[in-house]
Amino acid sequence: MAYTPNSQRVAEEMLHSIGLESMDELFADIPREVKLDQLLNLAPGLGEIELRQYMQTLAGRNLNVDQYPCFLGAGAYDHFVPAVVDQILQRSEFYTSYTPYQPEISQGILQAIFEYQTLICQLTGMEVSNASMYDAGTALAEACLMACEASKRKQILVPETIHPEYQKIMDTYSISGKMNCQAVPGRNGVTDVEQILALIDKETAAVVLQTPNFFGNLEEIERIEQAIHQQKGLLIMVVDPISLGILKSPGEYRADIVVGEGQALGNGLNFGGPYLGFMASSKKYMRKLPGRIVGQTLDFKGRRAFVLTLQAREQHIRREQASSNICSNQALNALAASIYLSMVGAQGLRMIAERCHQLAVYASNEFAKIGLSLQYDQPFFKEFALKVKEPGRVNRLLLDNGIIGGYELEDALLLAFTEKRSRMEIDRLVALIGGVEHE
Amino acid sequence: MNKILFEKNQPGSNGFSLPPLDFPADALSSTIPAAFLRQAELDLPELSEVEVVRHFTALSHRAYGVDDGFYPLGSCTMKYNPKINEWAARLPGLAAIHPYQAQETVQGALEILYKADKAFSEIAGMDRFTLQPAAGAHGELTGVMIIKAYHRHHGDEQRTRMLVPDSAHGTNPATANMVGYEVVEIKSNDLGLVDLDDLRSKMNRETAGLMLTNPNTLGLFEQDIQAIAEIVHEQGGLLYYDGANLNAIAGVARPGDMGFDVVHFNLHKTFSTPHGGGGPGSGPVGVKEHLSAFLPAPLVECQDGRYWLDDDRPLSIGRVKEFYGNFSVIVKAYCYLLTLGAAGLRSASEHAVLNANYLRHHLASDYQIPFNRLCKHEFVATSQNQMEAAHISTLDIAKRLMDYGYHPPTVYFPLIVKEAMMIEPTETESRERLDEFIEALRSIAREARENPEMVKNAPHNTVIVRVDEVAAARHPLVKWEAEA
Numbered sequence: 001m002a003y004t005p006n007s008q009r010v011a012e013e014m015l016h017s018i019g020l021e022s023m024d025e026l027f028a029d030i031p032r033e034v035k036l037d038q039l040l041n042l043a044p045g046l047g048e049i050e051l052r053q054y055m056q057t058l059a060g061r062n063l064n065v066d067q068y069p070c071f072l073g074a075g076a077y078d079h080f081v082p083a084v085v086d087q088i089l090q091r092s093e094f095y096t097s098y099t100p101y102q103p104e105i106s107q108g109i110l111q112a113i114f115e116y117q118t119l120i121c122q123l124t125g126m127e128v129s130n131a132s133m134y135d136a137g138t139a140l141a142e143a144c145l146m147a148c149e150a151s152k153r154k155q156i157l158v159p160e161t162i163h164p165e166y167q168k169i170m171d172t173y174s175i176s177g178k179m180n181c182q183a184v185p186g187r188n189g190v191t192d193v194e195q196i197l198a199l200i201d202k203e204t205a206a207v208v209l210q211t212p213n214f215f216g217n218l219e220e221i222e223r224i225e226q227a228i229h230q231q232k233g234l235l236i237m238v239v240d241p242i243s244l245g246i247l248k249s250p251g252e253y254r255a256d257i258v259v260g261e262g263q264a265l266g267n268g269l270n271f272g273g274p275y276l277g278f279m280a281s282s283k284k285y286m287r288k289l290p291g292r293i294v295g296q297t298l299d300f301k302g303r304r305a306f307v308l309t310l311q312a313r314e315q316h317i318r319r320e321q322a323s324s325n326i327c328s329n330q331a332l333n334a335l336a337a338s339i340y341l342s343m344v345g346a347q348g349l350r351m352i353a354e355r356c357h358q359l360a361v362y363a364s365n366e367f368a369k370i371g372l373s374l375q376y377d378q379p380f381f382k383e384f385a386l387k388v389k390e391p392g393r394v395n396r397l398l399l400d401n402g403i404i405g406g407y408e409l410e411d412a413l414l415l416a417f418t419e420k421r422s423r424m425e426i427d428r429l430v431a432l433i434g435g436v437e438h439e
Numbered sequence: 440m441n442k443i444l445f446e447k448n449q450p451g452s453n454g455f456s457l458p459p460l461d462f463p464a465d466a467l468s469s470t471i472p473a474a475f476l477r478q479a480e481l482d483l484p485e486l487s488e489v490e491v492v493r494h495f496t497a498l499s500h501r502a503y504g505v506d507d508g509f510y511p512l513g514s515c516t517m518k519y520n521p522k523i524n525e526w527a528a529r530l531p532g533l534a535a536i537h538p539y540q541a542q543e544t545v546q547g548a549l550e551i552l553y554k555a556d557k558a559f560s561e562i563a564g565m566d567r568f569t570l571q572p573a574a575g576a577h578g579e580l581t582g583v584m585i586i587k588a589y590h591r592h593h594g595d596e597q598r599t600r601m602l603v604p605d606s607a608h609g610t611n612p613a614t615a616n617m618v619g620y621e622v623v624e625i626k627s628n629d630l631g632l633v634d635l636d637d638l639r640s641k642m643n644r645e646t647a648g649l650m651l652t653n654p655n656t657l658g659l660f661e662q663d664i665q666a667i668a669e670i671v672h673e674q675g676g677l678l679y680y681d682g683a684n685l686n687a688i689a690g691v692a693r694p695g696d697m698g699f700d701v702v703h704f705n706l707h708k709t710f711s712t713p714h715g716g717g718g719p720g721s722g723p724v725g726v727k728e729h730l731s732a733f734l735p736a737p738l739v740e741c742q743d744g745r746y747w748l749d750d751d752r753p754l755s756i757g758r759v760k761e762f763y764g765n766f767s768v769i770v771k772a773y774c775y776l777l778t779l780g781a782a783g784l785r786s787a788s789e790h791a792v793l794n795a796n797y798l799r800h801h802l803a804s805d806y807q808i809p810f811n812r813l814c815k816h817e818f819v820a821t822s823q824n825q826m827e828a829a830h831i832s833t834l835d836i837a838k839r840l841m842d843y844g845y846h847p848p849t850v851y852f853p854l855i856v857k858e859a860m861m862i863e864p865t866e867t868e869s870r871e872r873l874d875e876f877i878e879a880l881r882s883i884a885r886e887a888r889e890n891p892e893m894v895k896n897a898p899h900n901t902v903i904v905r906v907d908e909v910a911a912a913r914h915p916l917v918k919w920e921a922e923a
Contacts, residue, residue, distance in 0.1 A: 001778035005869040045780030059532025061547030096504030104901040108501035134573035172757035176619040272538030272762025274719030297911035315613035320622035325613035332715030348455035
C-alpha cells in the first residue's frame with residue numbers, strides 16, 4: 001500500500017521543475033557515511049486484504065471482555081460505553097485535526113474542550129480544570145511538582161494505599177530533584193491517618209489521598225485536610241470519576257488539586273491506553289496548572305469565541321522556565337468523556353455509580369454466605385479485596401470457566417464490579433471461587 | 440448563536456437506562472457512611488440522545504482536520520491518517536482487553552508491542568525501545584531521565600547542564616528543566632546549523648549532553664552531525680535525537696548511525712496516527728545498548744514463541760506511564776509500517792522531501808526564504824517582503840489562508856527567524872493540491888500589494904473572526920457559568 005498520490009511520472013516532472021534529476025539528489029546534504037545504502041530490514045508492504053487478515057489473527061490471540069465477563073479493575077474498568085461515543089469520535093473533523101492553535105477554524109475543538117473543563121469542574125466540585133493530561137499517574141506526578149512549586153517545598157506524603165503504578169510514576173519523576181515522595185504504610189487497607197498527621201509539618205508540600213483507594217476502600221479525608229492546610233501545604237486528591245455520582249466530591253473536601261483516571265468516562269480498555277488524566281484545582285492555583293487550558297472570550301465582532309489561553313505558563317512561550325513540558329492533551333479521549341457525561345447526565349451517573357456499588361455489596365454478601373470474607377473491614381465503592389488462599393490458582397480456574405478474574409494481591413483477589421456485571425455472572429463467580437476455596 | 444452544551448439542558452429529556460435490578464439492594468446510607476456521601480448537587484446537563492448527537496456533530500462542523508484539506512503545519516507532520524488503521528485498532532481483540540489480563544490471554548497484544556519495538560529499533564538504528572511515553576514531549580522527558588540515570592550510574596553527578604540549540608522546539612529546554620538540568624543554549628550559524636565553535640566552547644564535563652533535532656526546525660539537515668557527535672561524546676556527554684522531524688529521513692538515514700544515543704519518535708507524526716485534536720499521541724523512546732538497562736519497565740520479551748512482560752529491570756528509571764503506553768495508537772502505527780514496508784517508508788520520505796522542495800522553489804518568487812537551499816521535509820518562509828511593502832505580518836497571511844480553505848502553517852517558529860512561517864506539506868499531498876496552495880499564497884501576496892486591508896482583517900469566511908486573546912488571558916473564563 002502507498003498513500004503518496006503522486007505517480008512516478010508526476011514526481012519526475014516535479015523534480016525537473018526544481019532543477020533536479022532524481023529523488024536521491026534530494027538527500028545530497030546527508031553525508032554518505034550516515035546514509036543507508038540499502039533498504040531497512042522490514043517486511044515488504046502489505047495490501048489491505050493481507051493486513052486485515054493478519055491483524056484479525058493477532059486480535060484473535062487475545063481474550064476480550066466482550067466474550068468473557070471481566071472482574072478486573074485496579075485502575076482500568078470495563079464500564080459501559082454508549083454507542084454514540086465512538087460514532088462521534090469517528091468524525092474525522094475531530095480525530096484528524098491538530099491542537100487548536102488557530103481559533104477561527106478550530107472553534108469546534110476549542111468549545112468541546114471548554115465544555116469538558118466545565119464538566120470536570122461540575123463533577124469534582126473544583127473551580128478550574130485543564131484540557132487533560134496523559135493519564136492519572138502522570139497527572140498525579142505533575143500535580144505533585146505543581147504543589148512543590150506553589151509551596152516552595154519538596155516533601156510529598158504518599159500513603160501506600162494509592163495505585164502502585166502511580167507511586168512508581170511519581171518516583172520516576174522525582175529524578176528531577178524537585179520533589180521527594182515519602183511513602184507512608186497503610187493500615188487495614190486505608191491510609192494510616194495518625195501516622196500522616198504526625199508527619200505533616202512545615203516541610204510538607206502536599207499529601208496525596210486516593211479515594212476510593214487502590215484496594216477499593218474509602219479514605220478518611222477531613223482530619224488530614226485540616227492538618228495539611230494548617231501547615232499551608234496542599235491536599236491532592238485522586239478520585240474515580242464514576243464514584244462521584246454518589247460520593248462526596250473533592251471540592252466538598254476542600255482539595256487543592258484533583259486528578260483521576262478518566263478512562264471510565266466513555267473510553268474503552270484498549271490494553272491500557274490511550275486514557276486521559278483529568279486535572280482540576282482551585283482558582284488560586286490556576287496559573288500553576290500544567291497543560292492546555294481553553295478560555296472563553298469574544299471575537300472582534302463581539303461574538304462568543306474560545307481560545308487556548310494562559311499560555312504564558314507553557315513550554316512554547318517560556319521554554320526552560322516552563323514548569324511542565326507538556327504540549328498535548330488527550331483531546332479525543334477528553335471528547336469521549338464529554339460525550340459520555342452528556343449521554344448519561346447527572347441522574348445516569350448516579351444510577352451507574354449506585355449500581356456498581358450495589359453489585360459489589362451483593363457480591364460481598366454472597367461471599368460472606370459461603371464463609372469467604374474481605375481482606376479489609378472498610379467501606380468500599382465498586383471494588384474490594386477478597387481473601388483467598390491462592391489468588392493465582394483461583395484466577396486460572398475462573399479463566400477455564402470463561403471469566404476474567406481479579407487483580408492478584410498477596411492472599412487476596414481484588415475484584416471490581418461495573419454496571420455491566422449481572423447477578424447471574426456474580427453468582428457464578430461466587431460459586432466458582434467458593435469451590436476452589438472449600439476444596 | 441452557537442449554544443454550548445449547558446445551554447441545551449432539558450431536565451427530564453435524558454433517556455439513559457440500566458437493566459432492572461434483579462436482587463434486593465439496601466439504601467446507600469446503610470452500606471456507605473453518610474460522611475462519605477455527596478451532599479452537593481451534581482450539576483451535569485441533561486440532553487436527549489438525538490440532541491447530544493446533534494450538538495457534537497455541530498461542533499465537528501466548526502473544526503478542520505486533514506480529511507478536510509491541506510494542513511501544512513510545520514513540525515507537526517499532518518499527513519493522511521489511513522482508515523484501515525482505525526479499523527484495526529477497534530477490533531474487539533485489541534480494543535476490549537484489560538491491561539492486567541493474564542499474559543497468556545493477551546499474546547497477540549504483546550506480540551504487537553514486541554514487534555513494534557523491533558521495527559522502531561531498525562528504523563532508528565537503535566537497540567531497544569520503550570513504548571510507554573504518551574507523546575513526543577513525554578518521550579523527551581523519558582529520554583532525558585534515562586540520560587540522567589546513566590550519568591548517575593557512572594558516578595557522573597557533576598553533569599548539571601543540558602545543551603539545546605536556539606532553533607529547538609520549546610519542549611527541549613522545558614524537558615531539560617523538568618528533569619533538573621540547567622539549560623545552555625547553542626547558537627545557530629549563518630547557515631542555520633549548529634555553530635560548532637559555540638558547541639565546542641560550551642560542551643564540557645559538567646554537561647550531560649545535547650538535544651538535537653535533525654533535520655532541524657528550519658528543515659535543514661545538520662551536515663556536521665558526525666563532528667557534533669564527536670564533540671559531545673569526547674566529553675562524555677550523550678546525544679539526544681528529537682524525532683519530530685523524522686518524516687524527512689525515515690528509511691534514508693538513521694539517528695543511530697549518526698551517533699545519537701537516545702531518540703524519540705512521534706507515532707502521530709511520522710507513523711500516520713491521527714492527532715485527535717491534540718492527542719492521544721505516542722512517543723516511543725529508543726536507546727543504544729549502553730542505555731537499555733535504564734529504559735522504563737516493563738519491556739516485552741519473547742522466548743520460544745511466547746511473549747511476556749519483563750519487570751525485573753533493576754537499573755530502570757521506573758515507570759513513566761500507566762500500563763504499556765498508548766496501545767491503540769501503537770497498533771495504528773504498527774499497521775502503517777506493515778502496509779508501507781521498507782520500500783514504502785523510504786518512498787514516503789522521498790515524496791515528503793520532494794513536496795517541501797517543490798513548494799519552497801515555487802514560493803521563492805513571492806516570499807522571502809531565509810535559508811533558500813535544499814531542504815528536507817519542511818522549510819521556513821517569512822512575510823518580510825509583505826511586511827516591508829504593506830505591514831502585512833505572518834499572522835495576517837496565516838489568517839487569510841483560512842479564507843482560501845487552508846489550515847495555516849506553523850507561525851512565529853523557529854524563534855531565530857523573524858515572522859517565520861514553517862511549511863510542511865507531507866508526502867500525502869498531490870501536485871494539484873500543492874499548486875493550488877502556491878496559487879493561494881501568490882494571490883495573498885498580490886492582495887498584500889493591492890488590497891492590504893483585505894489581508895489585515897482576515898479571516899472573513901470563518902465562523903468567527905480574530906479573537907481577543909489578551910482579554911481571555913487577563914480575565915480567564917475557563918468554564919461555563921450560568922448567567923445570574
